[in-house]
Amino acid sequence: MKNNLKITPISDALGAEIKGADLSNLTDKEFDIIHRAWLDHCVVLLRNQELTDKDLITFSQRFGELDWAPVQETGRRFVEGYPEIYVISNVVENGEPIGSLGAGEAVWHTDMSYLEEPPKASMVYALEVPPIGGSTFFCNMYTALELLPDTLKEKISGLRLKHDGTYNSGGYLREGVKAIDDPVTSEGVYHPIVCKHPETNQPVLYLGRRRNAYIESMTLDDSNILLDELWTYATHKDIAWGHVWKVGDVVLWDNRCTMHRRDSFDPDTRRVLHRTQVKGQTKPTA
Ligand code: SIN
Numbered sequence: 001m002k003n004n005l006k007i008t009p010i011s012d013a014l015g016a017e018i019k020g021a022d023l024s025n026l027t028d029k030e031f032d033i034i035h036r037a038w039l040d041h042c043v044v045l046l047r048n049q050e051l052t053d054k055d056l057i058t059f060s061q062r063f064g065e066l067d068w069a070p071v072q073e074t075g076r077r078f079v080e081g082y083p084e085i086y087v088i089s090n091v092v093e094n095g096e097p098i099g100s101l102g103a104g105e106a107v108w109h110t111d112m113s114y115l116e117e118p119p120k121a122s123m124v125y126a127l128e129v130p131p132i133g134g135s136t137f138f139c140n141m142y143t144a145l146e147l148l149p150d151t152l153k154e155k156i157s158g159l160r161l162k163h164d165g166t167y168n169s170g171g172y173l174r175e176g177v178k179a180i181d182d183p184v185t186s187e188g189v190y191h192p193i194v195c196k197h198p199e200t201n202q203p204v205l206y207l208g209r210r211r212n213a214y215i216e217s218m219t220l221d222d223s224n225i226l227l228d229e230l231w232t233y234a235t236h237k238d239i240a241w242g243h244v245w246k247v248g249d250v251v252l253w254d255n256r257c258t259m260h261r262r263d264s265f266d267p268d269t270r271r272v273l274h275r276t277q278v279k280g281q282t283k284p285t286a
Contacts, residue, residue, distance in 0.1 A: 003029050007037050011241035014140040014258065016041035023250060024055040031062050038121070039199055043138045043253040047246060051125055053082045053274060056250075060084070060123050060276040067119050067277045070100075070112060070168070071175045079274070088124070088273040090265075101170035103267035108139070108235055108259045111277055113208035114165030116189050118284065119277035123252040128272040129245040133265030139240040141257045145194060145205040147233045155226065156193045158286070164188035164212035169261070183214035183223070190216055192286040193230075197256050204257045206284055207234055234259065245273075256284070 004020040016037050021030055023046060038044045051059070060066055069086035079085045089099030111122050124136075145153075164186045166177050173179050180186040193215070195206040207213070210231055215223040242263075243251060253260065255277075265271060 003027070003033060005030055005033050007033070007041075009041065010043075010045065013143065013239045013241045014041060014138060015043040015045065015241045015243075017045045017047070019047075021046055023049050023059045024051055026059065026062075035063070038252060038254055042140055042142075042258045043241070043251065045243065046250045048248045049125065049250045050248065051250070053079060053085055056123065056125050056274060056276055057082060057084055060121075060278055063121050063278040064281065065279045067112065067279050069275070069277070084276050086275040086277065088275055089271060090267055091128075091270050091272055099272065100168060100172070101262070102172070103134075103265050103271070104170055105264045106169040106262035107171070107209065107211070108231075108261040109169045109209035110207070110259050111255050112165070113163040113191065113206070113255075113284075114188055116283055117280045119255055120280040121252055121278040122255055122275055123250060123278075124273050124275045126245045126247055126249045126273050128270045129247055130265040130269035130271050132269075133263050134271050135242045135244050135263045136251070136260055137240050137242040137262070138253060138258050138260045139235055141205045141207070141234065141259060142197075142202055143239040144234040144236075145203055147236070147239070148205070148230070152229065152233075153194075156230070159193050160190040160216040161193045161207065161227075162186070162188040162190055162212070162214040162216065163208040164214075167211055169209065181212065183212045184220055186212045186214075188212065188214075191284040194286060195256070195284040196286060198282050198285075200257075202257075205230065205234055206256075207231065207259065256280070
């Protein structure tokens with residue numbers, strides 16, 4: 001069947017923009033093309049979308065069953081009636097934040113990698129954006145692994161890393177979680193440092209987030225030295241791309257082969273994004 005979608009790579013690092021799709025009214029063929037582009041380019045951008053929360057959920061569900069949104073630092077979990085939607089916002093209404101992550105920097109991370117089965121995809125829809133700042137950057141973890149010197153690849157072969165969910169990427173303690181800053185004893189789940197992407201079958205560096213990360217069976221000092229070295233490669237500017245948001249943008253990324261971070265922005269301006277996350281339904285494996 002004919003389609004009018006146009007896919008254009010967005011940077012040398014990763015990402016593609018797809019034009020010609022209305023996510024609230026997508027044919028199966030168009031979905032297949034978007035799905036393929038998401039696997040090929042790791043991050044996909046679609047601009048000028050007009051979506052209700054229900055539309056965002058319906059589109060997201062084409063990728064698979066959705067995870068419920070993580071608990072916000074305020075203890076709230078979701079948009080009334082839509083537990084799948086995670087609100088990312090600095091806006092305060094009636095004295096209460098309507099979302100998570102505030103207006104500060106959100107550090108590099110993979111969404112919810114502290115779960116045994118982390119989500120495979122996240123989709124973010126921009127409802128309000130600040131005039132300056134608040135851009136989101138993505139890095140390519142296939143390339144990060146390729147860039148590692150052979151000696152470093154040998155060092156991490158077969159090792160597992162603890163992924164800790166005590167703090168979110170904005171640095172906020174999650175509601176109901178005890179603050180522990182010792183990576184050796186903090187809670188978390190272990191995943192291999194080098195995983196095989198379950199759909200592309202390509203090896204990928206899987207780091208999650210730096211805070212409270214700990215490499216199994218090492219001394220904390222040795223673990224920190226090795227992790228710092230890996231993070232230098234993983235977050236190098238040559239393997240990253242930054243997205244400047246416009247209202248109506250939808251960005252979806254593959255959590256198994258990317259990390260992302262967000263710039264800070266003026267807290268007196270408003271930023272409201274709605275995110276869904278698609279269940280991975282598989283443990284990251286080597
Ligand atoms: C996130 O999903 O980590 C937030 C991204 C953003 O605020 O741009």
